[in-house]
Amino acid sequence: MEKDIQEKIALKRYQIISPVLAEPKRAQNEYFRKQAELEHDFPHYGLKKYSVSTLKGWLRAYRKKGFDALKPKERSDIGRPRRLDDHMLKSIEIKCKAYPYWTVQKLYENLQDQNLLGHPPVHYNTLLRTVKERGYLSVTARTDVRKAYEVDNVNDLWVGDFMHGPSVKPTNHAKGAHKAILCAILDDHSRMVTGHAFSASETISALSLVLKEAFLTYGIPKRLYVDNGPSFSSELLARGCAMAGISLIHSKPYDSPSPFPFRSPGRHHPSRTQ
Numbered sequence: 001m002e003k004d005i006q007e008k009i010a011l012k013r014y015q016i017i018s019p020v021l022a023e024p025k026r027a028q029n030e031y032f033r034k035q036a037e038l039e040h041d042f043p044h045y046g047l048k049k050y051s052v053s054t055l056k057g058w059l060r061a062y063r064k065k066g067f068d069a070l071k072p073k074e075r076s077d078i079g080r081p082r083r084l085d086d087h088m089l090k091s092i093e094i095k096c097k098a099y100p101y102w103t104v105q106k107l108y109e110n111l112q113d114q115n116l117l118g119h120p121p122v123h124y125n126t127l128l129r130t131v132k133e134r135g136y137l138s139v140t141a142r143t144d145v146r147k148a149y150e151v152d153n154v155n156d157l158w159v160g161d162f163m164h165g166p167s168v169k170p171t172n173h174a175k176g177a178h179k180a181i182l183c184a185i186l187d188d189h190s191r192m193v194t195g196h197a198f199s200a201s202e203t204i205s206a207l208s209l210v211l212k213e214a215f216l217t218y219g220i221p222k223r224l225y226v227d228n229g230p231s232f233s234s235e236l237l238a239r240g241c242a243m244a245g246i247s248l249i250h251s252k253p254y255d256s257p258s259p260f261p262f263r264s265p266g267r268h269h270p271s272r273t274q
Contacts, residue, residue, distance in 0.1 A: 008043040010070035011235060014242040016040060017059045021247035022156070022222035032056060037103050039128075048125055049104060067242045084122060084130055091116045092127070096136035104128050104137060157188040158214070158221040162202045162229065183210045187218070188225075194218045204231045211240075223247040 032055040061069035167177035184196040195214030199206040226232035241248040
């Protein structure tokens with residue numbers, strides 16, 4: 001496997017475990033159980049489901065050896081059959097009709113317990129692909145980690161966002177005006193602005209400058225909560241948080257309003273320009 005693919009896979013694994021890096025075990029267990037029910041789209045592998053134990057293994061590896069430990073090792077399904085024979089297919093069909101609301105993980109565990117997946121058993125992904133292609137089970141509903149803010153301590157959680165401000169005429173007497181866009185990072189507990197600057201666009205470059213200022217002044221936070229804009233979804237930000245040990249948390253698209261306090265009426269916005 002090429003190095004850039006390994007890097008992308010490691011980054012995707014980090015993005016999955018990142019929301020609970022700084023959370024207690026109980027919250028981690030609940031989060032991983034929900035994530036195990038979802039399909040995750042990986043470079044090279046495509047859509048896959050992962051067990052709770054696998055997700056916990058990624059978290060342990062990251063904490064022990066850092067980002068490089070998330071890069072894939074040798075395949076774990078070498079030597080296993082990759083096709084289902086007629087007897088297996090019939091058993092799967094019967095189970096799915098009897099238990100239409102089972103998850104694929106539950107189906108796999110049940111079939112394996114009854115020795116209906118061969119010796120050695122076919123890989124989970126083979127079963128997942130078969131169930132999906134034949135439409136045997138209903139698609140599970142989306143499950144999210146929902147959490148309330150504020151947090152208890154300074155630097156437990158920072159919240160970042162861009163906000164569009166007024167149009168500003170350039171100082172060189174050029175025609176037209178440019179919109180001033182504020183990028184700001186706030187500490188959720190103290191409501192202190194840890195980093196801020198105005199720029200002409202929402203770019204990863206503008207975000208990087210603000211984060212650098214914040215890190216140098218106030219240290220590294222445990223968590224960084226952002227939306228799904230292009231700058232916040234960039235691989236550069238994800239990799240930077242992975243290397244720094246920051247739990248990067250994204251709000252869900254089209255979800256209820258995110259807790260960005262400087263969007264609230266009556267807040268005083270920083271006025272320094274970049």
